[in-house]
Amino acid sequence: MSPSLVRGRRVLPVAAVLALLTAAALTTSVPSASGERALATSTPTGPMELPAEWMTAQRLSDGSTNLSAAKYARARGEANQLAAHTRNVYRHLAEQEWNFFGPSNIGGRVVDIAVDPQVPDQVFIAAASGGVWRSGDAGATFEPAWPDTWQQSMGAVAMTTDGVLFAGTGEAQPGGGSITFGGDGIYRSRDRGKTWQHVGLADSHAIARFAIDPSDQDRIFAAAAGNLFVPGGERGVYLSDDGGDSWRQVLAPPNPTTGATEVLIDPSNPARVYAAMWDHLREPHQRTYGGPGSSLWRSDDGGQSWQRLTNDLPTDADQGRWGIALAPSDPDRLYAYVGTALGPFRAFYRSDDGGDSWTQTPVNANQASQSTFSWWFGKLWVDPANAEHVFLAGVNLRRSTDGGQSFGNVGGVHADQHVMRWDPKVPGRAYLGNDGGFYRSESNGVSNWVKSTYEPYTQFYTVDVAQTDPALKVGGAQDNGCNRGYNGPGGPWNAIGCGDGLQVIIHPENPNIVFGCSQYGSCYRSETAGGSPRQSIGAGQTTSDRRNWLTPLQFDPSDPDVMYYAGNIVNRSTDNGRTWTAISPDLTGGGPNDPSGYPWGTITTIAAAPTDGDKLYVGTDDGKLWWTDNLGQSWNEVDPGQLPGTWVTRVAVHPKDANIAYATFSAFRSGSDRPHVMVTRDGGRTWTDIGRGLPDAPVNSVVPTSDGLLLVGTDVGVFVSAWNGGGWAALGADLPEAAVMYLRYHEPTRQLTAATFGRGIYDLTVPRCPAASTKLPLRDPGVGVVGALASCRAG
Incomplete structure (x- = not known):
């Protein structure tokens, strides 16, 4: 294929792509200490109108007008049924333990307090999305006073x-x-x-x-x-x-x-x-x-x-x-x-x-x-x-x-x-x-x-672990900045800048190199594990008209010096984030109808193939998927008719085959056949729904393992399948009922890390499932899944 931009069957020459890049305007995103402040700075578009919210917007991207408690109750009911099925059929999956890693010293939103009138020094608090907690030492430390398995x-x-x-x-x-x-x-x-x-x-x-x-x-x-x-x-x-x-x-x-x-x-x-x-x-x-x-x-x-x-x-x-x-x-x-x-x-x-x-x-x-x-x-x-x-x-x-x-x-x-x-x-x-x-x-x-010195109810957007040592973690938290947890499980975490903490990542070979991002892509590069000095990355260094609240920033797994950053345009760095070059046109639908509203028309996820540095997949908030086989010389849009049209939350590439990739989507099915998890086996040209059997809830993250498992994090828990996605099981039984926003898998130790929105960071050891690696993902959905998951064993 000659260098071109392919959208369906329409072709744009490279000259047109370069013209689009040259015309791209730079915008300035002002970081703030709270999501509420950042969004409220826009000029109202009419009487009593303000822009949409990021987490809400993706969950309403199916055209729904509300996020009712009833929707979540149904989804949790489905999750409970799947967990019961897992206990009966896949016991070793159900028995895996989620362990709280931290942080306990960062905290999160507390919305109410009740002072015990009888017991000295005893108080109860309501955490925004973290349940009820009890303290017997005047708030120095807290312990749960609410079931983990109930909505938080x-x-x-x-x-x-x-x-x-x-x-x-x-x-x-x-x-x-x-x-x-x-x-x-x-x-x-x-x-x-x-x-x-x-x-x-x-x-x-x-x-x-x-x-x-x-x-x-x-x-x-x-x-x-x-x-x-x-x-x-x-x-x-x-x-x-x-x-x-x-x-x-x-x-x-x-x-x-x-x-x-x-x-x-x-x-x-x-x-x-x-x-x-x-x-x-x-x-x-x-x-x-x-x-x-x-x-x-x-x-x-x-x-x-x-x-x-x-x-x-x-x-x-x-x-x-x-x-x-x-x-x-x-x-x-x-x-x-x-x-x-x-x-x-x-x-x-x-x-x-x-x-x-x-x-x-x-x-x-x-x-x-x-x-x-x-x-x-x-x-x-x-x-x-x-x-x-x-x-x-x-x-x-x-x-x-x-x-x-x-x-x-x-x-x-x-x-x-x-x-x-x-x-x-x-x-x-x-x-x-x-x-x-x-x-x-x-x-x-x-x-x-x-x-308080112990308050484990932080609302996390993202998490990353060091490839050199999975006990080293970083994460981005709502209104609590970017944070570093380099002191092991239960150890104190350190604040490392940012307003709201969004994407935070660790260099694959050097954990002293940390990147942290505030809202709308205002990021930094640090060689002191998030400390000063920090080099800015964002509007002044990268090219885009619009940037998502959680602007994706990722390493190329085939080369740790190569990185990707995207607003509505993909930017690439070959010197570990010091300088950037745009390698795509606008890969979205062109931005919001209302320029002062929520900045629709942004890239939400980038994934580079571990086995092919020229292969990239991109997803957007307006439901589009793209791929390139030649490092951005030409871009190919997936036929929208194949896709649900909802917010693309994550794309992940098969660790052994660049032509196999997985995409996850937010929003609800609400009685439709809209998919939440899809797979391509031909490099992005065609996509198949493999999420049937999952609860009807937003899926926020996806991770394929090298030995045949597929892991997804959702608003109602973490679930596992064989690569072909023909059947699903709950993974572990004791993860608190808070939305799982991000998953990070450490292949050498099989450690899966989950970032929850309200209950902090948890780890689990993914069991080995020998039969999964023998069931090639090229098979039809459903083939061999029961045997694959039934073979799972701890260790």
Whole structure:
């Protein structure tokens, strides 16, 4: 074939390809410390519209309009059935153990805290996608208080004075670059988290807060935020009069897209209850995070009737998320603040008469520290002993000593605050939860915040292991940067830069050479294992118009000095990432219709063949697959009719045959025959679905082994097949039920490493399956699979 660009049967000459490359504009991607900040910097495209999120966008790439808890419940049910089948038929696969590698000292998003009123130093926390955790040493270390085998998304925890613990599933603050998963209602534990019972509101999707009547511990209010994607369902404020056995709605939202995000009780008058409502909806290509339903409410009869608080407060539609708090030492003192529908801070208010009237304080956007995403916070806290001492959730923790007239910064903690609680048993002790984990202050929250030393609930996007030693690992974490774990299993990890941590990789021959990437392809090269000095890689050094949130950066397995980086154009380096040359045109559908929206039209994955340095495969967010046999002199697009059209999450090439490659896809089948895993056996020309039998859930990663196994990581677990993919089994039985975002296989030791979004990094030794290597992948799907997997043995 002469040098050309082949798309189906259309041919573009090399001159046209070079013209496309020459015309490619360079863009600058500004890294930030949080996914929410990065996405919110775009200019709105219309009233109350903002760009789509990365993790959400790929899961909606099948054209769906929502990520319902029901979809995940069905997928988990299918995963459980496959696990049961594996235990019965492939015992040695089921018996493999997943071992937690780390990190335990990085942490992750903590959204709520419950202080045990009876047991000294005992607290419970809700980790965003990591379940409920218990600490018996005032938050220095944590242990699980939630089943690993249940969905891990959490929104709220609370405890009665007699020790009954409640957990509300589903996270109520929607993500930016990350994702917030929905839940299936409220759970109750009568033994402090040892066992749990589901007690209601299965269609609430997200529980944002509990409030327990101090005069009657059986009276419990729950703020139900509702499904982020679908109007209706169980929303608003609910009340249980029987300790959680039953729930009834006491405050209905004013419209189907509004839910409750806060509920609190006047401790001196439990008949007085306050609530905050938030009008918000996430659609495939925009988010509307404010509207006429956003409002504050009060009940003076224990929740039987409610009135909307409007005196001196805004009543227009440009209201985003509200935050409200009362002063326990002076319950008539209330504080509230609200963002705009687009996200920036709008105004701060104070009431001295229980909400009858309000005064706007001089607090401005800079003092509020809400950036452009006030919907990520919506929380206020008042010192129990001092009504003038107020804390405000924001990017920074903000503190006022003059009753909300002004705010200053409280340093020493991670960004993005979500919850603060005081321990009534220990004067001056305060606890804080944010995107970086759990903190304790013994100085009333003013200073001296101490971070937990053991909190293994980090949300990872990626992981890599050193080829020279699989005990050396790096990974990229949501809002917790790039991290290095070179101290073995259980050892401390070190932060090595980045805002959000995305792709992080280790040189195959020299673990001191590490590459780390923030969002949108702002990467670096380091020869000090991620430390300084760092050489920048990104917009100024590579060619692309658009870059994905997780911009792929990969080594060529046939030559460690050769690397690939791609936005919408593939870039190649032959000097280990120091300099780059573009080797492709735009391999996407041409970019977003809305230039200020999510940057659709980006490359999401690159794979070079281990046995042929000229052979590359590329996948995109708009569902395209490409290959080249001549190192980019010509590019061939796979016929779109063969493919599902959904987001391509990963491509991997057979370790022994460059013409065999595997591609995985996000989104759901939702009753269709849309594939999640496909194989080509002819170098990319034709592709076959080999994912039948897997749970209907996004597949995020794929790894073929040299001895005949195929491993995939999904939103609901890790699964294994023989190369031809004709049958699947669950791999291991004790991996926590968090989305598996990335797999890395170390061939010499058979170690498989999984990066989970909410429970950190896990390792497993892949069993040997002698029959798998004898079943060539060129056979028809299904041939010999049962025999292959049945031959698996440990060691």
